[in-house]
Amino acid sequence: MSPxxxxxxxxHVFCCTNRRPENHARGSCAARGSVRLxxxxxxxxxxxxxxxVRINSAGCLDRCEVGPTVVVYPAGIWYRMESTEDxxxxxxxxxxxxxxxxxxxxxNDAKDDxxxxxxxxx
Amino acid sequence: MSPxxxxxxxxHVFCCTNRRPENHARGSCAARGSVRLxxxxxxxxxxxxxxxVRINSAGCLDRCEVGPTVVVYPAGIWYRMESTEDxxxxxxxxxxxxxxxxxxxxxNDAKDDxxxxxxxxx
Numbered sequence: 001m002s003p004x005x006x007x008x009x010x011x012h013v014f015c016c017t018n019r020r021p022e023n024h025a026r027g028s029c030a031a032r033g034s035v036r037l038x039x040x041x042x043x044x045x046x047x048x049x050x051x052x053v054r055i056n057s058a059g060c061l062d063r064c065e066v067g068p069t070v071v072v073y074p075a076g077i078w079y080r081m082e083s084t085e086d087x088x089x090x091x092x093x094x095x096x097x098x099x100x101x102x103x104x105x106x107x108n109d110a111k112d113d114x115x116x117x118x119x120x121x122x
Numbered sequence: 123m124s125p126x127x128x129x130x131x132x133x134h135v136f137c138c139t140n141r142r143p144e145n146h147a148r149g150s151c152a153a154r155g156s157v158r159l160x161x162x163x164x165x166x167x168x169x170x171x172x173x174x175v176r177i178n179s180a181g182c183l184d185r186c187e188v189g190p191t192v193v194v195y196p197a198g199i200w201y202r203m204e205s206t207e208d209x210x211x212x213x214x215x216x217x218x219x220x221x222x223x224x225x226x227x228x229x230n231d232a233k234d235d236x237x238x239x240x241x242x243x244x
Contacts, residue, residue, distance in 0.1 A: 014136065073195040074195055078130060
């Protein structure tokens with residue numbers, strides 16, 4: 001494979017905003033408040049004027065049980081964010097200051113929280 | 123910054139499915155057929171049973187003019203896909219066989235196709 005190119009976005013954040021039915025066994029990020037937190041993250045990132053940063057919505061990232069989840073690429077670091085304070089910590093600690101927020105990180109080797117991480121559904 | 127962890131997904135693909143109003147100057151990926159292509163990509167990835175691959179929808183990736191766009195992380199390689207043949211080429215060439223599809227790649231240094239790549243809106 002050829003070398004990776006310079007990234008188009010220095011930091012590209014995807015916030016799961018998937019909503020499952022209220023009684024779904026896995027729950028969903030939207031049912032846990034992800035839409036409000038995504039909105040706050042976008043507004044706050046704009047205020048901070050972080051260079052080369054893009055905050056996006058995403059469909060189901062399939063880690064519903066530990067949501068609301070976000071993943072920060074290209075580093076591939078996953079977080080659970082439950083409050084605007086968590087969003088601030090991710091934006092200011094990790095993205096602005098380059099210090100991933102250990103307390104909010106999901107373990108990437110904890111595959112058991114996803115039904116099947118190889119499946120390709122939304 | 124601490125070393126990057128092993129990725130939760132080996133290959134994480136985000137397909138822009140944003141739709142702008144029909145008369146918007148920039149157009150949009152959905153107006154150019156991205157929803158159908160995203161559906162096809164998800165189904166085809168499942169058929170191919172590619173290990174550790176996740177296909178997701180995303181909000182506006184802000185490269186509307188060159189859409190339908192997809193970005194493949196953690197490599198950070200961007201593509202324009204216009205047909206199911208393009209999707210097959212990305213899934214089979216890049217993701218299964220490890221050979222990025224040069225003919226479909228967007229140049230990451232072509233910043234001029236985005237209004238402002240640092241902005242944090244959807």
